[in-house]
Structures are given as structure tokens and as C-alpha cells.
Amino acid sequence: VTSSPQPLIVLVRPQLGQNIGKAARAMLNFGLTEMRLVAPRDGWPNPEAGPAASGADIVLEKAKVFATTKEAIADCSTVFASTVRRRDLVMPVVDPEQAAEQIAGSLQRAAILFGPERSGLETEEVALANAILTVPINPEFASLNLAQAVILVAYEWSKRGQLAQPTSKELEPFAPHGEMDALIRHLDEQLAVKGYFHPPSRTQATKNTIRTIFTKTGWSSREVKAVRGMIRALVNPPRNRTKT
Amino acid sequence: VTSSPQPLIVLVRPQLGQNIGKAARAMLNFGLTEMRLVAPRDGWPNPEAGPAASGADIVLEKAKVFATTKEAIADCSTVFASTVRRRDLVMPVVDPEQAAEQIAGSLQRAAILFGPERSGLETEEVALANAILTVPINPEFASLNLAQAVILVAYEWSKRGQLAQPTSKELEPFAPHGEMDALIRHLDEQLAVKGYFHPPSRTQATKNTIRTIFTKTGWSSREVKAVRGMIRALVNPPRNRTKT
Numbered sequence: 001v002t003s004s005p006q007p008l009i010v011l012v013r014p015q016l017g018q019n020i021g022k023a024a025r026a027m028l029n030f031g032l033t034e035m036r037l038v039a040p041r042d043g044w045p046n047p048e049a050g051p052a053a054s055g056a057d058i059v060l061e062k063a064k065v066f067a068t069t070k071e072a073i074a075d076c077s078t079v080f081a082s083t084v085r086r087r088d089l090v091m092p093v094v095d096p097e098q099a100a101e102q103i104a105g106s107l108q109r110a111a112i113l114f115g116p117e118r119s120g121l122e123t124e125e126v127a128l129a130n131a132i133l134t135v136p137i138n139p140e141f142a143s144l145n146l147a148q149a150v151i152l153v154a155y156e157w158s159k160r161g162q163l164a165q166p167t168s169k170e171l172e173p174f175a176p177h178g179e180m181d182a183l184i185r186h187l188d189e190q191l192a193v194k195g196y197f198h199p200p201s202r203t204q205a206t207k208n209t210i211r212t213i214f215t216k217t218g219w220s221s222r223e224v225k226a227v228r229g230m231i232r233a234l235v236n237p238p239r240n241r242t243k244t
Numbered sequence: 245v246t247s248s249p250q251p252l253i254v255l256v257r258p259q260l261g262q263n264i265g266k267a268a269r270a271m272l273n274f275g276l277t278e279m280r281l282v283a284p285r286d287g288w289p290n291p292e293a294g295p296a297a298s299g300a301d302i303v304l305e306k307a308k309v310f311a312t313t314k315e316a317i318a319d320c321s322t323v324f325a326s327t328v329r330r331r332d333l334v335m336p337v338v339d340p341e342q343a344a345e346q347i348a349g350s351l352q353r354a355a356i357l358f359g360p361e362r363s364g365l366e367t368e369e370v371a372l373a374n375a376i377l378t379v380p381i382n383p384e385f386a387s388l389n390l391a392q393a394v395i396l397v398a399y400e401w402s403k404r405g406q407l408a409q410p411t412s413k414e415l416e417p418f419a420p421h422g423e424m425d426a427l428i429r430h431l432d433e434q435l436a437v438k439g440y441f442h443p444p445s446r447t448q449a450t451k452n453t454i455r456t457i458f459t460k461t462g463w464s465s466r467e468v469k470a471v472r473g474m475i476r477a478l479v480n481p482p483r484n485r486t487k488t
Contacts, residue, residue, distance in 0.1 A: 026392065028385040054387050090416055090464075097403070136402065141272040143298050148270065148395055155396055158380065159341070191474060195483035213470060217461040226457060230435060234478040239439035 006031070007103045007157060008111040009150060010072050012038045012125060015117050021052025022147035023114075024059035030154035031161065035063040036072045036111070069113065069125050074178035077108035081121055081129035082149055084142055089123065091212055092131040096156040099133050104160035108173055112153055117146055127208040128177075130215055172220035179224050184214050186228055190235050250275070251347045251401060252355040253394060254316050256282040256369060259361050265296025266391035267358075268303035274398035275405065279307040280316045280355070313357065313369050321352035325365055325373035326393055328386055333367065336375040343377050344400035356397055361390055416464035423468045428458050430472055434479050 009027055014020050014037065024035060037044055044065045053060055066072035073079050080099050094102070103110045112133060115121035126132065135144060135152055144152075188207060197203040219227065253271055258264050258281065268279060281288055288309045297304055310316035317323050324343050338346070347354045356377060359365035370376065379388060379396055388396075432451055441447040463471065 025387055029381050029388055029392075031382045056385060056387070090466075135399075137273050138275045138402075141300060143269055143300070144273055148273070148392070151392055151395070152399055155379075158382075187474070191477055193482060194477045194480060196474065196477040198483075209470060210474075213461075213463065213467050216463075217457075219457065219460075223457045226453060230431070230440065230454075231478065233435055233438045233440040234475065236438060238437060239442075 004104050004107055005109055006034060007153075008034045008036055008073075008076065008109070009154075010036045010038060010069070010111050010113045011040070011146070012069050012072075012113055012121060013041060013116045014114075014146070015041045017042055017046030017048030018052040019117055019146045020046060020063075021049035021054075021056075021060065022145075023150045024049070024053040024056040024063075026147045026151035027154050028056040028059050029151065030158035032154045032157065033059050033062060035059050037063055037065045038069050038072050039067060040065065041116075069128060070177075070181060073111045073113070073128065074176065074181070075109060076111040076177050077174035078102065078106065078110040078131075079129040079177060080110070080112045080131050080133040081126040082112060082114045082133045082153070083120055083126060084134065084137070084144065089126060089132070089208065089212060091126070091129070091216070094131050094133055095136055096133065096153045099131070099153065100156035100160050102131075103157060109176075114146055114149060123208065124204070127211045128181075128215070172222065174218055175221040175224045179221055180215060180219070183224050183228055184211055187214070187231055190231055193235070248348050248351055249353055250278060251397075252278045252280055252317075252320065252353070253398075254280045254282060254313070254355050254357045255284070255390070256313050256316075256357055256365060257285060257360045258358075258390070259285045261286055261290030261292030262296040263361055263390045264290060264307075265293035265298075265300075265304065267394045268293070268297040268300040268307075270391045270395035271398050272300040272303050273395065274402035276398045276401065277303050277306060279303050281307055281309045282313050282316050283311060284309065285360075313372060317355045317357070317372065319353055320355040322346065322350060322354040322375075323373040324354070324356045324375050324377040325370040326356055326358045326377045326397070327364055327370060328378065328381070328388065333370055333376070335370075335373070338375050338377055339380055340377065340397050340400040343375070343397065344404055346375075347401060348404035358390055358393060416466060419463055419465040419468045423465055424459060424463070427468050427472055428455055431458070431475055434475055437479070 009023065009032060011020060011023060020040065027033065027035065040046065049060050050057060113121060113125065113129060135149060137144060187210065191197065197206055253267065253276060255264060255267060264284065271277065271279065284290065293304050294301060357365060357369060357373060379393060381388060431454065435441065441450055
């Protein structure tokens with residue numbers, strides 16, 4: 001219906017098959033059909049998912065399974081991490097309406113990550129995203145289950161379905177997540193060689209910061225490539241151009 | 245919280261206690277606390293409602309029971325009848341967003357009727373309402389359960405109240421232009437040392453590209469500082485941390 005692609009719903013380490021089925025049902029009610037599963041606790045397929053999906057079997061049948069979150073979003077340009085708890089990450093925070101606007105206004109592939117039922121996403125997984133997605137909820141009673149979080153996002157997305165015209169604000173499309181990830185790994189490696197990560201107890205936090213800094217840039221594939229060339233140049237010995 | 249009173253959620257002849265509990269949970273997530281029950285099939289209180297409410301006991305405790313829908317809405321000025329099927333009634337039809345706007349824009353008491361899980365509201369009950377409330381849903385898969393219908397309405401209502409504020413789009417302010425400029429000059433200098441700019445005829449174009457790439461990042465002062473630290477680390481010889 002729209003020319004912008006529908007967002008992927010990515011369930012990260014979902015615990016109960018029943019909840020996967022309920023999420024599929026919530027999705028299909030609002031026209032979302034593409035689910036990805038990262039390391040579902042009880043394997044896949046899960047016999048408890050089907051009955052809970054109440055007929056949304058097509059979503060379950062098409063669901064793709066990945067070993068890691070990174071792999072599940074490698075082809076996505078915009079990633080939202082759904083969270084309830086506050087995080088010590090400096091990232092944009094959007095509500096379902098704002099997320100839906102961004103998704104519907106883009107021709108790029110978007111993904112929304114939902115964490116395991118009990119614990120939610122790990123901080124490292126949140127750091128993979130371009131923005132945190134939070135449902136503004138009663139602070140005295142925040143008890144949204146997985147399918148409810150999914151349905152609110154799907155509902156907001158579907159509201160924009162007919163209207164939204166992808167704008168061409170983006171001159172060049174964002175690089176797919178996999179390319180940005182390769183850049184960040186490249187940088188991490190080179191920084192590690194130089195002894196940048198110190199003390200060891202701070203290494204993971206520093207790496208999260210680096211990820212956030214570069215994920216937010218909105219660089220295109222061409223720009224990612226250029227920055228990787230700069231990193232190579234910076235770490236290499238000077239080239240004596242006069243000889244060439 | 246808002247100056248307009250919160251809407252009543254009226255469950256008409258609900259069948260399963262579990263679904264009443266789930267509806268209560270959905271309500272309280274978005275700050276709705278006033279539930280009315282019309283002739284619940286299994287009487288009231290219902291021992292299955294509590295566990296399904298996941299802690300939203302206050303809603304169940306305060307719930308009022310009525311024999312008929314008419315009595316349940318006697319003190320309400322605006323009544324919405326939630327339906328999925330089309331009706332042969334000439335009435336205004338609103339979606340959750342429009343209903344929430346009307347409710348939030350009025351100082352009058354509003355009620356939203358939800359019918360029994362299987363059959364929905366009787367036509368006579370729909371006729372009691374001022375408007376039909378329908379969630380725009382996938383016509384090929386309309387499978388919204390009671391709690392899901394309630395949560396969408398509660399969510400839209402809360403968006404217009406106090407809960408609607410907590411997202412912080414404003415993160416850290418962007419770094420002043422002078423700091424970003426210093427970063428770009430720093431990078432240019434270090435790249436020049438490494439012989440990155442070649443051939444000379446392309447140097448200005450390449451520098452323009454670098455400026456565009458970094459100007460678009462939206463980095464804060466803190467992030468600019470971090471990136472400058474990375475550039476220093478990349479060009480320096482490895483530090484042997486074990487000695488420090």
C-alpha cells in the first residue's frame with residue numbers, strides 16, 4: 001500500500017512460544033507480516049506458537065531465525081530498540097507514533113527489537129539501535145506484555161499506511177546496519193591495537209559509546225566506505241606520494 | 245490528571261474472568277481506573293480476574309456492576325460503542341484517535357462499551373451510543389481480542405493526557421560549530437600527514453566530502469571530544485598499558 005517497506009518485528013530471545021504466537025496475531029491485525037526471531041529459547045518452530053496466533057499462521061511460517069541480533073538486523077538501515085527501563089545510553093528516545101512516522105517516511109528497511117519477556121534487551125543490544133522506542137505508560141503501573149507492545153507499534157504504523165508519503169529528505173539512503181557494524185568493528189580493532197581501551201573494566205561501556213556515536217550518524221554506504229578509508233590511512237605509516 | 249474526566253470502560257456481558265482481568269491490566273497501563281461491568285456471565289467478583297490483572301487489582305476492586313447497559317451509562321454524556329462488524333445503523337463512526345480527541349476535549353463523562361468476547365454488542369446496545377468506535381484493522385485478518393481493543397483506546401486516550409510527555413527527543417545539544425570545525429581540521433591534518441589527499445587536484449573535493457560526512461553527524465561536544473581522542477589514538481604508536 002505504501003511505498004515504504006513495512007518494519008520488521010524482531011523478537012530477541014523470546015521465551016514462550018505462546019508469546020511469539022500472540023505477537024504474530026498482534027502484527028497481522030495491522031498488516032505486519034515479517035517477523036524475525038533471535039535465538040528463541042525453546043527453538044523453532046515451537047508447537048505452542050500456532051494456537052496462540054489465532055490464525056496468523058502466515059506470520060509464523062515466514063518467520064526467520066537468526067543466531068544473533070546483529071545478524072537479524074544486518075540488512076536494516078533504521079533500528080528501534082523497544083525498552084521500558086531507562087538506560088544509561090545517550091540515544092534518541094521516540095514513542096510509537098514518532099517511530100511510525102520515521103518508518104513510514106522512509107524508503108529504507110526498519111526493524112523494531114523487542115527483548116525477552118522478563119528481562120528485556122541487553123544494553124549491548126540497545127546500543128545496536130538508532131533510537132530507543134518507549135511507550136509512554138503509567139509510571140505507577142507499567143505492565144505491558146510483549147504482544148501489547150507489538151500491537152501498539154503495529155497500530156501506529158498502520159495509521160500511517162495510506163497517508164504516508166516517503167519524503168526524499170534522505171539524499172542518499174542510510175547504509176545497511178551490517179556495513180555500519182563492520183565500520184565499528186574495524187574502528188574497535190584498530191583502537192584496541194593502540195591500547196585505547198583502558199582500563200578493561202570500562203572497555204564494554206566505551207565500546208557502547210563508540211557504537212552510539214557512529215550509529216547515529218546516518219551515513220550512507222559511500223560515506224561508511226570513506227570513513228573506513230580514513231581509519232586505514234590514520235593507522236598506516238605515511239605514504240610518500242612523491243614517489244608514485 | 246487531565247482536566248477532562250477519564251472515560252469509563254464498560255464491559256457488557258463479559259464471558260471470561262480472565263479477560264476482565266486482562267482488560268483491567270490494559271487500562272491501568274495507561275492510567276484508566278474506572279471499569280463498569282454489565283451482567284458478567286460468571287458473576288462478580290470472579291476469582292479468575294485477579295491473576296490475569298497482573299497487579300491491576302485496584303481497577304477490579306473499584307469495578308461497579310450493573311444489570312443493564314442503560315443503567316451502566318446513565319451518568320455519561322458521550323457513549324462510544326466498540327464494534328468490529330459493520331452495522332446497519334446510521335451513526336457516526338470514529339477510530340480510537342478520534343474518540344480520544346472527543347473524550348479529552350470534553351468536560352463531560354464518557355463511556356466506551358465493549359461487547360461479549362464472541363458475539364460483540366447487540367444492535368440495541370450499539371444504538372444507545374453516540375458513535376461507533378472501530379479500530380481500523382487488516383480486513384483480511386481482524387482478530388482483536390477484548391484486552392487489545394481496550395488497550396488501543398486507553399493508549400490513545402493517554403496520549404492526550406499527562407503521560408504523553410515522557411519522551412525526550414532532545415538529547416544532548418549539538419556541539420557548537422567551532423568544535424566540529426576543530427575536529428574536521430584535526431582529521432584533515434592527520435590525514436594529510438599520512439598522504440591521504442591524493443592527487444592534489446582532488447584534495448579540496450575530498451576535504452569537502454569529509455566536512456559533509458562529519459557535519460551531518462549531529463554529535464554533541466562530548467562525542468566530538470571522544471572522536472578526537474580516537475583520532476589521536478589511531479595515529480599514535482601503541483601504548484603499552486601494562487607498564488602504567
